[in-house]
Amino acid sequence: MRNEESKPKVFSREQARVKAESYCAYQERSQYEIRNKLYEWGLHQKDVEEIITELIGENFLNEERFAMAYTSGKFRIKGWGKIKIKQGLKLKGIPDKMIQKALKAIDEEDYLKQLMYILEKKSNSVPEKDPFRRRYLLTRFAAGKGYEQDLISDILINNKL
Structure with a gap:
């Protein structure tokens, strides 16, 4: 363990711009x-806004x-619905x-298929026998x-899950 506190490294404007380019190139960013x-890298508002404009x-x-990219990834990989994606954005x-x-x-078809898939998958792992409690848990x-x-x-009513 260190005795001294770890301080965030402060970058110059140019270093931060190059680092931000790399950060953006690695993955889509907002x-x-x-x-x-x-700001975490210690830049001031004027420099931050200029770098963002350049990027x-x-x-x-x-x-x-x-x-x-965010919407596609969260839907396809994590199986999120539109409400959760909207909140994240x-x-x-x-x-x-x-x-x-x-x-x-x-x-829309993929969306309904995904919802059906997650409900069926979860349904198989829910041990509850009472149909009302089961439907509540799945919902x-x-x-x-x-x-x-x-x-x-x-989906729950039409597919009797």
Whole structure:
């Protein structure tokens, strides 16, 4: 263990810009994430805003591209529903219009198939025998994943899970 406190490293404006380019090239980022990272690296507001403008100009940073990548990834990989994805995008500072556009990119058929898949998978692992309690547990699980209540109910009723 160290006796001295570990202080975050402070970068010069140019070092931070190069590091931010690398940070953006590795994975899509939102302006909110980059802004926080630049402040974390000890930059002042003027430098932060200039670097963000440069990153946008050089196409390292693109909010729409980020929203689409985030939506696609969370839906396909994590199995999240639209409600949870929307909340995540809002936390990243994405404007509502871009959020709506990104959510519309999810194919409705794939969305319903994904919901059906997670409900069937969870249904197999729920030991509850009481049908009302079972339906409640499955509904709560799917709602926690960010799916809409009416879709969950329709699938549970129509498929007798």
